Amino acid sequence: MVQEFLSFFRVEPRMLLWLVGITFTVIIVFQYVEFPYGNALFSLFSTGKFPTSSSLSFQTAEPPSKSQIFDDLNLTISNQFNHTGGHAIEIANNTSNSEGKDANPENDSVKEPAREYGSSVGNSVQKSDNGSAEQKVREPEQTNFNITKDLTNNSAEESVTTRSEHSAPSPSSAMTPIDSPPHINPPTKVNSNITTSDLSNTSNIMSENSAISNVPEDRKHSHTPIPEVTTISEMNNLLLQSRALYRSTMPRWSSSADPELLWVRSEIENAPIVKNDPGLYAPLYSNVSMFKRSYELMEETLKVYVYKEGARPILHSPFLRGIYASEGWFMKLMEADKRFVTKDPEKAHLFYLPFSSRMLEEKLYERDSHSYQNLIQFLHNYVDTIAGKYHYWNRTGGADHFLVACHDWAPAETRERLDKCIKALCNADLKEGFVFGKDVSLPETYVTNMQNPTRDLGGKPPSKKSPLAFFAGKMHGSVRPILLQHWENKDPDMKIFGRLAKSKNNRNYVQYMKSSKYCICAKGYEVNSPRVVEAIFYECVPVIISDNFVPPFFEVLNWESFAVFVLEKDIPNLKNILLSIPNKRYLRMQMRVKKVQQHFLWHTKPVKYDIFHMILHSIWYNRVFTLRARSMN
Structure with a gap:
């Protein structure tokens, strides 16, 4: 031993x-x-509590609440696809040069920046499409893949251009951002009747959870444009990929509406083939069979709950005339509807927030205030009221809610709290946060006669259309001056003008549209223009010159079958592009413009397939295909 x-x-x-x-x-x-x-x-x-030097970045944090964990997980899941407002798709095959590299302006590839819960941090003034002032708002860029969010770690600035009929903020001012938490704490006292007077001092009434930070002087006025251009063909690919990748926030609890929508999705995906339908001309649609089945199911199934909270004029007060009339007409017809609207929110598939972005700007924007933060705060307070009184917003974070807004400031005003909502926007710009698969491009319709919005409908037959192309308008933005520089008084076939002399009921402008083969729809300060719908209204083939503009009803319409898309860089070659289109193809496109016309007409009493139903259908269609449902067990 x-x-x-x-x-x-x-x-x-x-x-x-x-x-x-x-x-x-x-x-x-x-x-x-x-x-x-x-x-x-x-x-x-170590457990992480003993950093060895001052250079260590590790920090301990308070454990998040259950609601924070839930919302943070939702944000993490949605950020896997990296899009604006925490909801997006990452298109690896369509991404161009990385940040910091010189980008080729002729590159048509896509680069989707990720934005988070941030607010406007700078502004500048320009003129709008209707002679009003325009405000440029820059917003910090942030991508967050972690469960614990840092809402103040903004890495880059994006620009959002907006316009107003009043004088807008000057370049010398900067807006203070509000970083709101993604989850909503119901207010202790619920105000179910928001009025304008309640918000007279909204600039001083900030949420307790809001974080106010100063903007560095050298970043207040910087404007770094995103040079990438997305062609219409690439948009089709993005839409297809979004259908496969994008899903809305997982609801916190199940609803009887969820299995109904899942069944609807299956029915649409397995729609019977449509051979002949007198009401639908197949070449106009990406998939006429799916559209027909989806529209039928909408008529049979859809229930919308319209919130009654809030007072006029910002809420429940439709504006029915002018270039922002789309949001007003939809509001008017939606609130009066008896087929889709339900009084029982438990039965609703969608929830409508009936505010007017046009009235929001007109009633709350303070002239020469150099800020529209109070407009944003009004919407935050409105959402707080809804979330505090009802549990429906909190179930999905707003993913089954929708808004319809045509004012150019709407994309910026509806960030943060409303990011998860389905947004029907006239300013449908891929570079400014439009989310494929979730958001809807709202047609901008210039309504002059409220009693008869379809007055003067129609145009001359193709044999009597003499000018090759026509454009007239104010010199807003960078595209129109280039258009006039190359074509004004340069060619008798190209009727390209600045603003036409005033005439009764704008007759000169209307007659040019009715008698031209192609109508040029050039962007102003924003991508949207009422000329797109006007061209269809007057049976003129639209030529859209507006990079990154998502055309209306893109979910179902095959725009290339009846419209021409010209990149902004190709303006010098515009006539050759139009002349290269064979006459046979032009006649086919012009005929299709007449057939697609039914989808762009307002009626005092809605009719099947009209613009009211098409807007509602696009919202319904996107909700059906982005739904994530919890198990009903």
């Missing part, structure tokens, strides 16, 4: 030496690869 004991001690020192050597080797290797905690020994044995 003694000998065995002594022999053990003769071997043990060697084993100890090997063990010590291996340990130090492992430590050196760990130090070399630089583990995230900054020190290998502490990374092996």
Whole structure:
């Protein structure tokens, strides 16, 4: 026993030496690869509470609440597809140069920036499409893939251009951002009747959870444009990919409406083939069978709950005339509807927030205030009221809610709290946060006669259309001056003008549209223009010159079958592009313009397939295909 004991001690020192050597080797290797905690020994044995130097970035944090964890997980899931407002798709095959590299302005590839819960941080003034002032708002860019969000770690600035009929903020001012938490804490006292007077001092009434930060002086007025241009063909690919990738926020609890929508999706995806339908001309649609089945199911199934909270004029007060009339006409017809509207929110598939972005700007924007933060705060307070009184918003974070807004400021005003909503926007700009698969491009319709919105409908037959192309309008933005520089008074076939002389009921403008083969729809300060719908209204083939503009009803319409898309950089070659279109193809497109016309007409009493039903259908269609439902078990 003694000998065995002594022999053990003769071997043990060697084993100890090997063990010590291996340990130090492992430590050196760990130090070399630089583990995230900054020190290998502490990374092996520490819980993260003992940083070894002031350079360590590791910080302890308070454990989040259950609601925070839920919302943060939702944000993390949606950010896997990296899009504006936390809801997007990452298109690996359509991404161009990375940040910091010089981008080719002729590159048609897509680069989708990710934006988070941030607010406007700068502004500048320009003139709008109707002679009003325009405000440019820049917003910090942030991407967050972690469960615990840092809403103040903004890495880059994006620009959002907006316009107003009043004087807008000047370039010398900067707006203070409000970073609101994604989850909504119901107010202790619910105000179910929001009025304008309640918000007279909204600039001083900020949410307790809001974080106000100063903007560095050198970043207030910087404007870094996104040069990438998305062609109409690439938009079709993006839409298809969004159908496969994008899903809305997982609801916190199940609803009886969810399984109904899942069944509807299956029915649409397996729609019977439509051979001949007198009401639908197949070449106008991406898939006429799916559209027909979806529209039928909408008529049979859809129930919309319209919130009654809030007072006029911002809520429940439709504006029915002018270039922003789309939102007003939809509001008027939706609130009066008896087929789709339900009084029982438990039965609703969608929830409508009936505010007017046009009236919001007119009633709350303070002239020369250099800020429209109070407009944003009004919408935040409105959402707080809804979330505090009802549980429907909190179930999905607003994913089954929708808004219809045509004012150019709407994309910026509806960020943060309303990011998860389905947004029907006239300003449907891919560079300004339009989310494929979720958001809807709202047709901008210039209504002059409220009693008869279809007055003067129609145009001359193709044989009597003499000018090759026509455009007239104010010199807003950068595209129209280039258009006039190359074509004004340069060619008798190209009737390209600035603003036409005033005439009764704008007769000169209307007659030019009715008698021209192609009507040029050039963007102003924003991508949208009422000329797109006007061209269809007057049976003139629209030529859309507006990079990154998502045309209306893009979910179902095949726009290339009846419209021409010209990149802004190709304006010098505009006539050759139009002349290269064979006459046979032009006649076919012009005929299709007449057939698609039914989808762009307002009626005092809605009719099947008209613009009211098409807007509602696009909202319904996107909700059906983005729904994520919890198990009903």
